[in-house]
Amino acid sequence: MRLQPFRKFQRFTILCGLLVIGASLYWGRVAMLPTVAVPPVISETTYNPWIRVALTNSPVRSVELRCHGAVTISSANSSDVLQRADKISVSKVSSTPNGIQIGNLHVPATRIEIAVDREPGIRVNNHLYRGKIHLYRMRDGRLRVVNVVRLEDYLASVVDSEMPREFGQEARKAQCIAARTYALYQQQQRNSHPYFDLYDSTRSQMYLGVEYPGPQGQRWAGESKSSRRIVNETRGIVCIYNDTIFCTYFSAACGGKTIQGTDLFADAASPVSPVMCEWCGDAKLHRWERRVTTERFLKLFDSQKLILSENALAVNDMATSALEANPKDTILIQQDDTTIELQRHNIQQRLGAHVLPSPLFQVILQGTDVVFRGRGHGHGAGFCQWGARGQDKQGHDAQKILQIYYPGSQLVEMAKQ
Numbered sequence: 001m002r003l004q005p006f007r008k009f010q011r012f013t014i015l016c017g018l019l020v021i022g023a024s025l026y027w028g029r030v031a032m033l034p035t036v037a038v039p040p041v042i043s044e045t046t047y048n049p050w051i052r053v054a055l056t057n058s059p060v061r062s063v064e065l066r067c068h069g070a071v072t073i074s075s076a077n078s079s080d081v082l083q084r085a086d087k088i089s090v091s092k093v094s095s096t097p098n099g100i101q102i103g104n105l106h107v108p109a110t111r112i113e114i115a116v117d118r119e120p121g122i123r124v125n126n127h128l129y130r131g132k133i134h135l136y137r138m139r140d141g142r143l144r145v146v147n148v149v150r151l152e153d154y155l156a157s158v159v160d161s162e163m164p165r166e167f168g169q170e171a172r173k174a175q176c177i178a179a180r181t182y183a184l185y186q187q188q189q190r191n192s193h194p195y196f197d198l199y200d201s202t203r204s205q206m207y208l209g210v211e212y213p214g215p216q217g218q219r220w221a222g223e224s225k226s227s228r229r230i231v232n233e234t235r236g237i238v239c240i241y242n243d244t245i246f247c248t249y250f251s252a253a254c255g256g257k258t259i260q261g262t263d264l265f266a267d268a269a270s271p272v273s274p275v276m277c278e279w280c281g282d283a284k285l286h287r288w289e290r291r292v293t294t295e296r297f298l299k300l301f302d303s304q305k306l307i308l309s310e311n312a313l314a315v316n317d318m319a320t321s322a323l324e325a326n327p328k329d330t331i332l333i334q335q336d337d338t339t340i341e342l343q344r345h346n347i348q349q350r351l352g353a354h355v356l357p358s359p360l361f362q363v364i365l366q367g368t369d370v371v372f373r374g375r376g377h378g379h380g381a382g383f384c385q386w387g388a389r390g391q392d393k394q395g396h397d398a399q400k401i402l403q404i405y406y407p408g409s410q411l412v413e414m415a416k417q
């Protein structure tokens with residue numbers, strides 16, 4: 001998708017310009033956007049306001065569904081109406097050899113759409129969603145459950161799901177713009193998953209819906225007036241580089257320096273490159289230390305001996321050494337007669353994010369333990385959420401925050417259709 005700013009608007013009168021600026025100020029939009037004076041449009045495609053979100057990381061055997069008010073069940077392929085119901089009480093949904101079973105209702109189709117007359121009115125596993133639900137029966141009988149929702153509605157939940165209100169208005173605006181860009185970028189990569197664009201988890205970005213169940217079964221809000229206002233104030237605004245949207249990777253805390261995006265992600269664009277970040281020091285995982293026994297570590301990799309290569313050795317100055325840690329740094333292990341190189345992110349994947357919060361760590365051997373000293377939370381590429389909080393406190397606006405974490409990028413407003 002290429003975006004081209006309008007460049008022929010010079011003939012608009014000063015009055016017209018003032019009206020645009022006045023309207024922008026009224027809506028509290030991100031300050032100093034080129035869109036205030038020269039609104040860009042999409043030249044080759046249109047702003048697609050629908051997004052498809054997978055509600056589980058992998059297909060499931062069954063799911064719990066509940067619909068408030070009148071329900072229409074259609075074919076997801078043709079939109080032909082298959083069934084209507086006054087409502088659907090709490091029902092287990094599973095597949096049958098020739099269709100999908102919803103409580104007592106059998107729908108003789110393997111790809112269906114569920115819609116209600118009044119939104120939000122569909123609960124899946126006790127999360128309340130706007131939009132529609134698509135159910136796809138996979139070949140192995142499991143179900144892929146997808147929420148088809150307007151992008152801006154989706155973002156109202158993503159903002160609250162990803163970043164608490166205490167992080168500040170400008171940090172949350174920046175989060176919203178990064179999330180919108182990320183979602184649209186993922187939508188363009190349709191070849192990877194035919195039925196959906198994004199996951200509802202940290203595999204893509206967190207999306208809890210309008211309401212979700214708390215630990216004691218209470219209902220918690222997944223979006224708020226604040227998040228809806230932020231979505232409206234940044235409506236249609238995205239990050240671009242070379243007139244094209246790019247994958248706006250972000251993580252919880254970089255620990256002082258973001259990483260080279262291409263070290264972890266093949267599709268990382270030029271703006272996802274290392275920048276110093278002095279603002280995420282309040283994050284709990286700005287610095288961390290974890291240890292596992294050498295025996296457990298070696299067992300995990302089916303190896304006999306751990307050899308620390310030079311770049312794995314920690315130095316005494318933790319602040320310096322942690323900043324130098326790189327996800328592609330290696331350590332060596334001995335397996336039978338061969339020596340294998342392990343990259344940091346592979347070690348993190350194998351031990352799990354609950355053990356190693358990021359792939360940015362140094363390794364030392366201490367007695368019978370392998371000690372990991374690291375920085376940050378998440379992959380460390382691009383926008384740093386805790387850093388955005390720190391920048392907000394210093395008075396940076398959303399545009400400045402994003403341009404620091406995605407150097408060379410621009411903000412533009414996409415045309416709304």
Ligand SMILES: [Zn+2]
Nearest residue numbers: 277280384387
């Ligand atoms: Zn940071």
